Amino acid sequence: METVKLNNGVEMPQLGFGVFQVTDLEQCEQAVVDAISSGYRLIDTAAAYQNETAVGRAIKRSGVDRKELFITSKLWVSDANFERAQKAIETSLDNLGVDYLDLYLLHQPYGDVSGAWRALEDAYKAGKIHAIGVSNFYADQLKNLELSNEIKPVLNQIEVNPWYQQNSEVNFNQGEDIRVEAWAPFAEGKHDIFANKTIKGIADKYNKSNGQVILRWLLQRGITVIPKSVHKNRMEENIDVFDFKLTDDEMKVMNGLDKGESQFFDHRDPVTIEQIFGTSLAKLK
Ligand code: NAP
Numbered sequence: 001m002e003t004v005k006l007n008n009g010v011e012m013p014q015l016g017f018g019v020f021q022v023t024d025l026e027q028c029e030q031a032v033v034d035a036i037s038s039g040y041r042l043i044d045t046a047a048a049y050q051n052e053t054a055v056g057r058a059i060k061r062s063g064v065d066r067k068e069l070f071i072t073s074k075l076w077v078s079d080a081n082f083e084r085a086q087k088a089i090e091t092s093l094d095n096l097g098v099d100y101l102d103l104y105l106l107h108q109p110y111g112d113v114s115g116a117w118r119a120l121e122d123a124y125k126a127g128k129i130h131a132i133g134v135s136n137f138y139a140d141q142l143k144n145l146e147l148s149n150e151i152k153p154v155l156n157q158i159e160v161n162p163w164y165q166q167n168s169e170v171n172f173n174q175g176e177d178i179r180v181e182a183w184a185p186f187a188e189g190k191h192d193i194f195a196n197k198t199i200k201g202i203a204d205k206y207n208k209s210n211g212q213v214i215l216r217w218l219l220q221r222g223i224t225v226i227p228k229s230v231h232k233n234r235m236e237e238n239i240d241v242f243d244f245k246l247t248d249d250e251m252k253v254m255n256g257l258d259k260g261e262s263q264f265f266d267h268r269d270p271v272t273i274e275q276i277f278g279t280s281l282a283k284l285k
Helices: 024-039 052-062 082-096 113-125 139-148 167-175 187-195 198-207 211-220 233-240 249-257 270-278
Strands: 003-004 009-012 041-044 070-075 103-106 132-135 155-159 179-182
Touching: 024 041, 024 052, 024 233, 041 052, 052 070, 052 082, 082 113, 082 155, 103 155, 113 132, 113 139, 113 233, 139 167, 155 167, 167 179, 187 198, 187 211, 198 211, 198 249, 211 233, 211 270
Parallel strands: 041 070, 070 103, 103 132, 132 155, 155 179
Antiparallel strands: 003 009
């Protein structure tokens, strides 16, 4: 697996495996075991996914040395202040059964973000987390976090897929040397993405699938990808993207697919923020 160097010097795989919405813990454990045996080394979970324990069991079952794996988890908004974040980090380490996390993210730009960030900085300095970053932060929120704290985020995990390309946000992050990691690289299949004729026109040329072309397009934009699947054949397909390269013209065709709006929700909409705070885990006082 090819790696990239984050702004703190840590090496991170360019492609990983996400476990959002894999709520059946046995299925999650098996999926992560299958992913690791298929060659994935980066696993992306979160406290809010409620499957860290299953990921932890899979890590042990995999037989792969912990040092070869790159484990990411995230702090939910219900723990977004200094004291709660300190405890949440310990809980994630316990749930996963690991001594350290490779990467830990503030899941959302809400709550007492600076307080929570200071807890991440402390855990980073103590060696409990090897790199700290954020998710769903827009450029202004990111700049504010950067300027009001000591340690700069290494990465921002945001929605990027052919329907929502977020060019200005991607450019901003890359200009700040903050790695962009795409969540929902397939837009969770929306708008029949796996059968889209434009993408298929490119895929057929390389004897690849639409999913593989999408991942290749993201990788060639310098973006890390974390596709999710509970099917081993699809995991194998999704990691098999390092033996072809899209031309500049094909990249332009993919760039032309942008619909310019999130396929899920607008993180700036107050209703979205209320919904996120309203989820069962969000009891921040
Ligand atoms: P996604 O990866 O865009 O899409 C997953 C969907 O695509 C699943 O329904 C999967 O079905 C299907 N699929 C996967 N590979 C396929 C293939 N080769 N052919 C056909 N179908 C395929 O969506 P996502 O899970 O939302 O995003 C990926 C990861 O990003 C998550 O798992 C999570 O780790 C992270 N994420 C983060 C945030 C955040 O706020 N930070 C938000 C969302 C997601 P099967 O499983 O049935 O194969």
